[in-house]
Amino acid sequence: xxxxxxxxxxxxxxxxxxxxxxxxxxxxxxxxxxxxxxxxxxxxxxxxxxxxxxxxxxxxxxxxxxxxxxxxxxxxxxxxxxxxxxxxxxxxxxxxxxxxxxxxxxxxxxxxxxxxxxxxxxxxxxxxxxxxxxxxxxxxxxxxxxxxxxxxxxxxxxxxxxxxxxxxxxxxxxxxxxxxxxxxxxxxxxxxxxxxxxxxxxxxxxxxxxxxxxxxxxxxxxxxxxxxxxxxxxxxxxxxxxxxxxxxxxxxxxxxxxxxxxxxxxxxxxxxxxxxxxxxxxxxxxxxxxxxxxxxxxxxxxxxxxxxxxxxxxxxxxxxxxxxxxxxxxxxxxxxx
Amino acid sequence: xxxxxxxxxxxxxxxxxxxxxxxxxxxxxxxxxxxxxxxxxxxxxxxxxxxxxxxxxxxxxxxxxxxxxxxxxxxxxxxxxxxxxxxxxxxxxxxxxxxxxxxxxxxxxxxxxxxxxxxxxxxxxxxxxxxxxxxxxxxxxxxxxxxxxxxxxxxxxxxxxxxxxxxxxxxxxxxxxxxxxxxxxxxxxxxxxxxxxxxxxxxxxxxxxxxxxxxxxxxxxxxxxxxxxxxxxxxxxxxxxxxxxxxxxxxxxxxxxxxxxxxxxxxxxxxxxxxxxxxxxxxxxxxxxxxxxxxxxxxxxxxxxxxxxxxxxxxxxxxxxxxxxxxxxxxxxx
Numbered sequence: 001x002x003x004x005x006x007x008x009x010x011x012x013x014x015x016x017x018x019x020x021x022x023x024x025x026x027x028x029x030x031x032x033x034x035x036x037x038x039x040x041x042x043x044x045x046x047x048x049x050x051x052x053x054x055x056x057x058x059x060x061x062x063x064x065x066x067x068x069x070x071x072x073x074x075x076x077x078x079x080x081x082x083x084x085x086x087x088x089x090x091x092x093x094x095x096x097x098x099x100x101x102x103x104x105x106x107x108x109x110x111x112x113x114x115x116x117x118x119x120x121x122x123x124x125x126x127x128x129x130x131x132x133x134x135x136x137x138x139x140x141x142x143x144x145x146x147x148x149x150x151x152x153x154x155x156x157x158x159x160x161x162x163x164x165x166x167x168x169x170x171x172x173x174x175x176x177x178x179x180x181x182x183x184x185x186x187x188x189x190x191x192x193x194x195x196x197x198x199x200x201x202x203x204x205x206x207x208x209x210x211x212x213x214x215x216x217x218x219x220x221x222x223x224x225x226x227x228x229x230x231x232x233x234x235x236x237x238x239x240x241x242x243x244x245x246x247x248x249x250x251x252x253x254x255x256x257x258x259x260x261x262x263x264x265x266x267x268x269x270x271x272x273x274x275x276x277x278x279x280x281x282x283x284x285x286x287x288x289x290x291x292x293x294x295x296x297x298x299x300x301x302x303x304x305x306x307x308x309x310x311x312x313x314x315x316x317x318x319x320x321x322x323x324x325x326x327x328x329x330x331x332x333x334x335x336x337x
Numbered sequence: 338x339x340x341x342x343x344x345x346x347x348x349x350x351x352x353x354x355x356x357x358x359x360x361x362x363x364x365x366x367x368x369x370x371x372x373x374x375x376x377x378x379x380x381x382x383x384x385x386x387x388x389x390x391x392x393x394x395x396x397x398x399x400x401x402x403x404x405x406x407x408x409x410x411x412x413x414x415x416x417x418x419x420x421x422x423x424x425x426x427x428x429x430x431x432x433x434x435x436x437x438x439x440x441x442x443x444x445x446x447x448x449x450x451x452x453x454x455x456x457x458x459x460x461x462x463x464x465x466x467x468x469x470x471x472x473x474x475x476x477x478x479x480x481x482x483x484x485x486x487x488x489x490x491x492x493x494x495x496x497x498x499x500x501x502x503x504x505x506x507x508x509x510x511x512x513x514x515x516x517x518x519x520x521x522x523x524x525x526x527x528x529x530x531x532x533x534x535x536x537x538x539x540x541x542x543x544x545x546x547x548x549x550x551x552x553x554x555x556x557x558x559x560x561x562x563x564x565x566x567x568x569x570x571x572x573x574x575x576x577x578x579x580x581x582x583x584x585x586x587x588x589x590x591x592x593x594x595x596x597x598x599x600x601x602x603x604x605x606x607x608x609x610x611x612x613x614x615x616x617x618x619x620x621x622x623x624x625x626x627x628x629x630x631x632x633x634x635x636x637x638x639x640x641x642x643x644x645x646x647x648x649x650x651x652x653x654x655x656x657x658x659x660x661x662x663x664x665x666x667x668x669x670x671x
Contacts, residue, residue, distance in 0.1 A: 076418065110451030119450035126417055127450060131441050137410015138442060144411055145418040148370075148396070155414075168437070171407025178402075334452040335486050337510035 015230040021296055025305065027069055027225055028291065031061040031284055033309045034085045037094060040317050041084065041101065041115075045260045049321065050101055054115050057085035059255030062283035063188050064089035066228025067156060067250070070236050076124045076142040076155040078135025081116045082254070083128030086158050091123035094312050098320035106319075111326045112334065124153075133159060133166030136185075140172040143183035143245070154182040154239050162193035164202055164209065173245065177213040180244035184235060185210070187247065188222060190254040195268050210247035222252030223283045226290070253277040345497070345527035352385045352522040354496035355461075358503035359386070359423065361532070363393055366421060369507055370397040372408050373425025373461075381425060383463075383522050409435035409460065413443045413512075416458040421507060426462035429516065430476045435460075443512035444487030458513070459506045465518045465556045465606060466654050472642035475650075477556070477606040480613045482514045483583040489513045489537060490584045494558035496526035498581055501535030508534070518556040518606075538585035542594070546576035549600040549664050552591055552617055553577060557604040563657025564664060571661075573668055583613055591617060592624035599630040600667045604655050609637030631667045636660060 038058045044050035057064070060082075068077070068089035079086035087097060092108065100107025101115050108118050119127035126142060129135045139157030146153035163169055164187065176183050193201055210217040216238075220231045228250060235246045255278055257265050265274075291297045349357070363369045371389065373381075377400045380387030390398040401408040405426060412422035426432055432439070443456045464477035483490045489511055493499035499517065506513040543558055544565050553561035558579045565575035578594050580587055595601040601621050605613040614635035621633045639653040665671055 078414075108451070109449060109453070112451045113449045117449045119446075119454055121450075121453050126414070127446065127454060129442075131437060134437070134442060137407060137412075137438055138414035138417060140407075141411040141414020141416070141422075142418045143414075145415040145420045148415075149419060168406045168410055171402070171404035172411060174402055174404065175407055175411060334448045334450075336489075337447050337452070337455040337457070 011234070012227060012230040015233055016226060023069070024291060024296055025301070027065050027229070028287055028302065029305045029309060030065045030089055031225065031287065032306050033094065033312065034061045034064070034088050035284060036306075036309050036313045037088060037097070038084060040098070040313050042256075042260055044101070044317070051103060052114055054101070054260045055082040055258065056254070056256040056260060057082050059277065059283070060188060060190060060222065060252045061085055062225035062228050062287065063222040063250040063252050064158070066225040067186060067232045067248075069229050070232035071124070071154070071156065074124055074151075075153050076126055076139065076146070078126050078139040078157050079118070079128035080135065080158055080160060081128065081130045081132070082160065083116070083118060083158070087118045087120060087125055087128060090120070090125045092118065092120045092125065094316035095319040098316045099323045102320045102323070103325060104320055104323035105326050106323050110330065133163035133169050135159065136163070136166070136169045136172045140176050140181060140183050143176065143181040144179065146182055152240060154184060154236055156184045156186055158186050158188060160193070161187055161189040161191070161198045161202065161206070163187070164206070165193070170209070173210065173213050173215060176245040177215050180242065182239045182242070183245045184239055185215075185245065185247045186250060188250045188252055190252050192254065192258070192269065194258045195262070197268065206249055215245050215247050217247040217249065219249040219251065222250035223281045223286055225283060225287050253281060345529040347528065347530065348525045349496055349528050350522065351496045351499050351517070351524045351526070352383065354500040354528050355385050355503060355517065356387070356389065357528070358500045358507070360389060360392065362504055362507045363389070363397060368419060369421045369423065370399065371423045371425060372399050372401055372412055374401055374403055374427050376400060376425045382427065383519065385522060386425070405431050405434035406438055409438040410442065412458050413438055413446070413456050416443070416456040416512075417446060417454050421457055423459045423461055423507060426460055428474050429462045429464045429478050430473050432462060432478055432482070439482070439488070439512065439514070440485050444485050447511070448487060455510050456512050457510045459503070460512065460514045461517065462514065463517045463519045465520050466638065466643045467650055468519060469645065469647055469650065471645040475643035477638065479514070479516050479583060480607040480611070483613060483616070487512065488584060489582065491515045491537065491582050492555040493517065493581065494521070494543075494555050494579050496524065496528050498535060498541065500528055501533050502537070502581060505534045505537060509537070516555060520556060535581070537582045538587050540578050540580045540587035540590040542576065542590070543579050544575065544577040546574040546598065548574045548598055548668060549576070549602065550591075550594040550598045551575050551577045551602050551604060551660065551664070553579060553604040554583065554606070554613060556606045557655060560655055560657050560660060561604050564660035567657060567661040568664055571665060571670060573664060573670065575664060580617070586617070586620070588620045588624060592621060595621045595625040595633075596628040599628055601625075601629070602634045602636060602660060602663055602667065604636045604660055606638050606654060608640050609635055610640050612637050634663055634667060636663060
């Protein structure tokens with residue numbers, strides 16, 4: 001193993017020293033935008049206005065926002081079936097996201113992708129992927145491409161701990177290490193592979209996986225955006241500097257079920273556990289706590305940010321509901337470029 | 338018959354034609370690169386790529402671990418971000434290992450993104466039995482790929498076609514799966530020195546005839562030509578049509594030929610059931626029904642895994658004799 005990134009408090013404080021108040025408030029706004037966006041997704045789904053499936057990211061917001069905040073606009077990401085948070089954090093617009101979720105023409109994929117396939121290449125998002133681990137090859141290939149083009153871009157591959165069961169992940173990690181590719185494998189461990197606790201289906205240690213390939217690994221409290229951002233900044237710097245791939249474990253929790261229809265969950269996780277995470281480990285509450293506690297923002301400022309986010313989301317929903325469905329003539333367009 | 342190939346003043350092998358296409362495209366476009374197992378110094382087990390690493394270096398002719406899914410996936414990502422990878426899948430039998438990357442990722446990314454993303458890449462691989470290589474090194478799996486919207490599938494049958502079609506494949510904006518017949522690598526044929534490409538979706542009439550149409554792909558083109566020579570002695574004039582690409586398919590040329598001759602056999606080395614033969618036979622049935630004097634016949638590989646023993650393996654693939662016998666029966670000359 002090359003090196004394990006140290007995680008001392010001092011180092012985090014150093015990294016965070018130069019972060020401007022506005023940047024923290026921007027991160028807070030992004031996090032609350034994701035939260036409110038998904039409240040509306042849930043509503044749209046329950047009122048039968050949204051077709052298909054919705055896998056909510058709620059509870060994991062600090063992970064997407066802390067990581068994407070440490071990236072350049074032209075850096076790449078690949079996302080997952082639980083990808084609303086990644087897409088928004090990388091710069092997607094709320095209204096065009098909703099339009100896509102409803103299968104409408106102005107949506108990011110002209111309604112052809114839906115919730116699990118938002119792609120926004122202008123913001124570096126190479127697509128959410130509904131195959132678990134499906135982004136691994138793409139993200140690694142984008143890193144190969146960035147390296148060969150000498151563009152200085154890095155590529156972030158988001159996946160849940162469920163993807164640790166997919167062999168292709170280890171195939172591409174091997175090549176990324178061999179070829180010192182600028183890719184960061186972000187394992188968001190929300191504890192559950194769909195309806196099964198990860199410990200039931202995951203042998204050995206998570207960290208041992210990157211270690212086997214000589215890929216350095218960092219682990220972070222994914223509920224604390226400060227920790228996620230500070231660690232990611234350091235990791236991105238190393239990866240962009242040509243030190244080869246990295247693996248980041250972001251420990252987090254999914255507040256809702258595997259998808260919005262997964263309501264009765266007692267057979268795989270307890271209400272107490274959910275309440276504990278929601279009550280004590282909510283990334284928004286944690287961030288609001290230290291923003292006000294450290295005097296970076298007062299409650300009024302945070303409320304104003306929330307109002308803004310709610311207004312943006314409300315008008316986004318309105319836009320999407322009013323938007324047209326694709327013309328039937330589009331059904332066989334874009335099969336071939 | 339392709340006019341250029343008729344006037345070419347030199348002959349090269351199928352393998353040389355593939356290599357020339359790659360070298361020319363790599364000289365022309367610096368984003369083209371090769372990725373696969375033993376593609377560099379080894380030049381693949383069939384030596385198709387020999388010499389390329391010497392000219393282009395390991396950055397552009399890159400040996401990978403034995404990880405078909407992994408390096409095909411990496412190619413998809415590279416293709417989506419400005420490069421033009423040519424992936425080498427050493428045996429067509431290994432395609433299933435990379436199927437998620439080809440079928441779920443490469444083939445769908447353009448459509449799923451509403452046209453925003455694209456994956457211009459080539460997957461070069463091979464097909465064909467009778468090399469005594471048994472069930473996991475002998476399959477012809479092009480029908481599986483031809484089934485998937487978003488992919489183009491190319492089946493060259495001559496050195497001339499191989500070179501022109503591969504150059505087109507590399508320049509295409511979509512994922513293209515390019516199948517080479519392993520037994521054909523040493524086949525020589527006329528290939529002009531100069532630059533040329535062959536468009537997809539244009540069938541080539543390999544031999545003109547009036548009594549029966551033999552639609553044949555890849556390895557079966559030579560078989561069909563053999564059959565046509567046999568039939569000629571019996572006074573039956575067979576037309577041999579090579580679609581060259583199954584996707585897109587030149588249905589018009591095939592149907593027109595069947596209308597003219599009134600009889601058709603489709604010969605392809607994939608398994609017969611649910612295969613390329615079934616698809617093309619139905620295209621003919623739909624398009625030429627009122628002109629047909631006999632049912633359209635299909636001749637594919639037997640619906641068995643390819644056996645090792647030569648005594649068994651040779652039974653599984655159509656031969657010129659068997660195609661000729663079927664043709665005679667269709668023409669009422671048993």
